[in-house]
Amino acid sequence: MSAATTAISSAEAYVKAPLLYKGKVRELYDLGEHYLIAVTDRISAFDWVLSPAVPDKGNVLNSLSKFWFERTASIQPNHMVHGDVDKLGDLITDREVMKDRFMVTRKAERIDIECVVRGYITGGGWRQYQQTGEVNGHKLPAGMRKNERFPQPIFTPAAKNDVGHDEDISIERMKELVGAELTEQLQEKSIRLYEFAHAICAERGIILADTKFEFGLIDGEIILIDEIFTPDSSRFWAQEKYELDIEIDGMDKEPVRTYLAGTGWDKNSEPDPLPLHVVEETSKRYRDIYNRLVQG
Ligand SMILES: Nc1ncnc2c1ncn2[C@@H]1O[C@H](COP(=O)(O)OP(=O)(O)OP(=O)(O)O)[C@@H](O)[C@H]1O
Ligand SMILES: [Mg+2]
Structure with missing residues (x-):
């Protein structure tokens, strides 16, 4: 996956279906029998959604989920119906923005x-x-x-x-x-x-x-x-x-956690915006894990 330049903090402008639920990261749109689940580039830590959003994060999360849902379907049925942008027709307004960040799923209790x-x-x-x-x-x-x-x-x-x-x-x-x-x-x-x-x-x-x-x-x-x-x-x-006894630098939002820990943020109030270098490093980590896992 190559680097995107802009982050998508909401898919609302790109999906022409009723928004049913807006979570910290995902948005559920109503397609009648199914949901369209759009994965935004929003990032959360300690239950707070941070700003700004992280380019490519949503594409990576969605593409990895697709990869694993396909591979695990024979041992455990899952909610995915498809992730094929060509089947969406007029439901979306921007094919490029949406193609890797959505999944059509069954509705579960x-x-x-x-x-x-x-x-x-x-x-x-x-x-x-x-x-x-x-x-x-x-x-x-x-x-x-x-x-x-x-x-x-x-x-x-x-x-x-x-x-x-x-x-x-x-x-x-x-x-x-x-x-x-x-x-x-x-x-x-x-x-x-x-x-x-x-x-x-x-x-x-x-x-x-x-x-x-x-x-x-x-x-x-x-x-x-x-x-x-x-x-x-x-x-x-x-x-x-990998090593015992140390704090291992994980392949995920670690740069964000490290940054926030250094700011003395109390986790009870709106955190300050993330600096650009932290956002870029985090975006890179998400792409790296995707490339290493999916592209071998
Ligand atoms: N097929 C499905 N049927 C019903 N609910 C679903 C389905 N797939 C995902 N969900 C729910 O959709 C939401 C996805 O949004 P997101 O993960 O961004 O929410 P969140 O802010 O983490 O909130 P939560 O604490 O509910 O997970 C979650 O609440 C998840 O449980
Ligand atoms: Mg969740």
């Missing part, structure tokens, strides 16, 4: 759980472990080191809250919320998908450290929705940067 799988102990999991020796109720061996691989990947769900942050929950709590049977099915599917992608990433010199999925129900069937194995939903590490 969302299950309000983020299905997180962790293969390595890092980030929030590492913080929990240091305080309690556990991660979302999984008791873990003593003496683990930061970034160490778990003997088996673990399932650490979070409840999606309407307001405020998603909340880490135990598997027992998830059973209370959505039932034991659905919990077990989602856990099994999530771990299987993680292992499948972990192996493909490894062939390309990338470690898939952790990831999250969203599922929904369509006519009682469990369907994978939203996005899959993108840098917004996953932590990717370049194999050559």
Whole structure:
């Protein structure tokens, strides 16, 4: 993928269908039986949408989701119907802007759980472990080191809250919320998908450290929705940067997080705009992960 010059912070000017929902990154348009999901270049951190948007981010997220939805369809059905711009006709006003940043999907009844799988102990999991020796109720061996691989990947769900942050929950709590049977099915599917992608990433010199999925129900069937194995939903590490005990420089919005951490921003008020060099470096990281994963 070569570099774009402008960022698209909203697709509203380009789609001629009713806008049903505007998330932090994606916009859902109503096509009757289906959604058109447009992926903008908006970037969020700590639940705030930052400015300005990051060129190519939406194209990368959408193209990676397409790549993985196609590859995982035989092991887990998903919501994608197609991502073919030629089938949109007059629904869009700019073919070039839209061609890589949308997907037509089935409409699902969302299950309000983020299905997180962790293969390595890092980030929030590492913080929990240091305080309690556990991660979302999984008791873990003593003496683990930061970034160490778990003997088996673990399932650490979070409840999606309407307001405020998603909340880490135990598997027992998830059973209370959505039932034991659905919990077990989602856990099994999530771990299987993680292992499948972990192996493909490894062939390309990338470690898939952790990831999250969203599922929904369509006519009682469990369907994978939203996005899959993108840098917004996953932590990717370049194999050559992998080391224990350090803070690994991830292949995603790390430049943004590092910048924000340096500004002393309190996370409770509108953050200052990002400087151009941070936006450019972030855009480059998104393109790099795409090129490395999809183009091998
Ligand atoms: N096929 C689908 N059916 C129903 N809902 C979907 C489908 N695919 C994605 N979604 C939902 O569409 C929204 C996508 O927008 P986005 O990810 O930008 O939202 P967000 O700001 O992250 O909010 P959320 O916390 O709800 O994820 C999400 O709420 C996601 O759960
Ligand atoms: Mg989301």
